[in-house]
Amino acid sequence: MKGPRGTQDLLPGVTEKWQYVEAKLKDLSARYNYHEIRTPIFEHTELFQRGVGDTTDIVQKEMYTFTDKGDRSITLRPEGTASVVRSFVQHKLFGLANQPTKLFYIGPMFRYERPQQGRMRQFVQFGVEALGSEDPAMDAEVIALAMNAYRELGLQSLKLVINSLGDTESRNNHRQALIDHFSPVKEELCSDCQSRLEKNPLRILDCKKDRDHPAMGTAPSILEFLNDYSRNYFEQVQAYLDAMGIAYVVDKNLVRGLDYYNHTAFEIMSDAEGFGAITTLSGGGRYNGLVQDLGGPETPGIGFALSIERLRMALEAENVELPIDQSLDCFVIALGDEAKVKAAAITEQLRQAGMQTDKDYLDRKMKAQFKAADRLKARFVLVLGEEELENNVIAVKNMESGEQENVAIDQITSYIEGII
RNA sequence: GCGAUCAUGGCGAAGUGGUUAACGCACCGGAUUGUGGUUCCGGCACGCGUGGGUUCGAUCCCCACUGGUCGCCCCA
Numbered sequence: 001m002k003g004p005r006g007t008q009d010l011l012p013g014v015t016e017k018w019q020y021v022e023a024k025l026k027d028l029s030a031r032y033n034y035h036e037i038r039t040p041i042f043e044h045t046e047l048f049q050r051g052v053g054d055t056t057d058i059v060q061k062e063m064y065t066f067t068d069k070g071d072r073s074i075t076l077r078p079e080g081t082a083s084v085v086r087s088f089v090q091h092k093l094f095g096l097a098n099q100p101t102k103l104f105y106i107g108p109m110f111r112y113e114r115p116q117q118g119r120m121r122q123f124v125q126f127g128v129e130a131l132g133s134e135d136p137a138m139d140a141e142v143i144a145l146a147m148n149a150y151r152e153l154g155l156q157s158l159k160l161v162i163n164s165l166g167d168t169e170s171r172n173n174h175r176q177a178l179i180d181h182f183s184p185v186k187e188e189l190c191s192d193c194q195s196r197l198e199k200n201p202l203r204i205l206d207c208k209k210d211r212d213h214p215a216m217g218t219a220p221s222i223l224e225f226l227n228d229y230s231r232n233y234f235e236q237v238q239a240y241l242d243a244m245g246i247a248y249v250v251d252k253n254l255v256r257g258l259d260y261y262n263h264t265a266f267e268i269m270s271d272a273e274g275f276g277a278i279t280t281l282s283g284g285g286r287y288n289g290l291v292q293d294l295g296g297p298e299t300p301g302i303g304f305a306l307s308i309e310r311l312r313m314a315l316e317a318e319n320v321e322l323p324i325d326q327s328l329d330c331f332v333i334a335l336g337d338e339a340k341v342k343a344a345a346i347t348e349q350l351r352q353a354g355m356q357t358d359k360d361y362l363d364r365k366m367k368a369q370f371k372a373a374d375r376l377k378a379r380f381v382l383v384l385g386e387e388e389l390e391n392n393v394i395a396v397k398n399m400e401s402g403e404q405e406n407v408a409i410d411q412i413t414s415y416i417e418g419i420i
Numbered sequence: 421g422c423g424a425u426c427a428u429g430g431c432g433a434a435g436u437g438g439u440u441a442a443c444g445c446a447c448c449g450g451a452u453u454g455u456g457g458u459u460c461c462g463g464c465a466c467g468c469g470u471g472g473g474u475u476c477g478a479u480c481c482c483c484a485c486u487g488g489u490c491g492c493c494c495c496a
Contacts, residue, residue, distance in 0.1 A: 002487060057494055257495055307496035370456040385454060
């Protein structure tokens with residue numbers, strides 16, 4: 001038996017790394033005053049159709065959708081924002097005293113795709129959403145948080161790319177201009193671009209095959225279509241980033257795959273060696289119309305999401321060692337039947353006193369028990385044999401120094417507490 | 421969804437149309453009747469992703485399926 005395609009089991013040895021990363025992200029969120037929200041991993045299919053957008057790849061071909069026993073169309077969430085906004089509206093969080101509402105989430109997402117390194121059918125995203133503020137400083141805060149998530153874990157080779165998609169008006173005007181621009185030469189474009197023309201004309205600008213087509217150079221840029229408000233907003237976001245000392249590049253061809261984005265869009269990519277075709281670590285942007293689209297009051301929002309899998313890939317690509325303590329305080333060795341019983345009691349006593357303690361359960365020879373203790377990185381080995389039992393002591397060996405001494409059995413816990 | 425490639429013990433990795441499927445690491449035991457290392461000796465795949473087919477006979481040939489990886493698409 002194997003797990004379904006595109007899924008993975010996280011086993012002891014790596015779960016510790018995940019826990020470390022997750023704890024870091026939660027700590028980071030707390031410092032920026034973002035609070036955790038947990039939403040269901042499945043939702044009504046309609047939420048994503050309306051929220052993410054009917055024309056997106058996610059909705060058109062990547063969703064895990066099924067009908068439940070009550071004949072409802074259900075979808076495993078492919079991303080986090082739609083659910084968070086739905087919850088924000090449903091529970092009327094816009095009415096709370098503290099605004100903007102700053103939320104973070106972490107959990108599994110599902111997309112039906114052809115898996116490869118860094119692209120899973122079930123993957124874990126951490127993301128934040130700030131709802132209720134249309135301040136360029138808010139955009140900068142979210143970007144800063146995203147960058148720090150990587151920086152604080154030790155990553156160096158990062159590239160922050162930003163762009164503005166403008167407000168809805170700017171965006172739609174630009175889209176139409178692109179369609180007008182490329183339609184006359186549609187037949188000369190590659191098949192991908194011909195379908196992009198309807199779906200997502202901005203993508204054409206990114207095409208590798210049609211890079212040299214004459215229409216490329218003359219294509220209208222989004223920046224030309226930004227109205228005054230949009231242009232000014234984008235400039236202010238950059239001013240805030242500059243003030244915070246966050247380096248970025250503006251890429252006017254940066255397009256996000258989800259329909260709800262407007263104004264600020266950004267992506268963080270890894271420059272590290274050994275990254276394949278997939279270099280995007282996280283992405284986000286502003287979505288001022290989404291709350292209203294999902295039935296709430298007109299409320300601006302901005303957020304981003306990162307994949308823990310890709311974050312961990314980046315850590316490995318940059319050879320970042322996470323400071324994970326895998327040692328054990330004590331390992332108790334028993335020799336003889338009588339000692340075994342006493343050793344079990346002492347082990348339990350040490351554990352209750354807070355020591356990470358283990359013992360042998362395979363009736364191994366003393367030598368083998370020492371090897372086991374060594375493998376487990378035990379700091380102290382406690383040996384209880386017939387001699388010790390007779391004298392009511394237990395031998396305590398410091399595995400690092402090699403020193404060993406006998407300690408009275410009824411003193412053992414306080415003795416260990418004293419030296420640990 | 422399209423194209424390519426791969427699949428042998430816990431891990432890495434040889435291999436051949438035909439008696440007992442190399443080797444390395446790890447693990448277990450012994451040399452060393454109670455101390456972690458080294459060395460030496462021994463043990464460890466009724467089995468070569470799954471299911472069919474070809475054949476006197478297949479881990480090795482063919483087909484399908486499943487899964488991994490890479491590229492495209494797209495993204496996190």
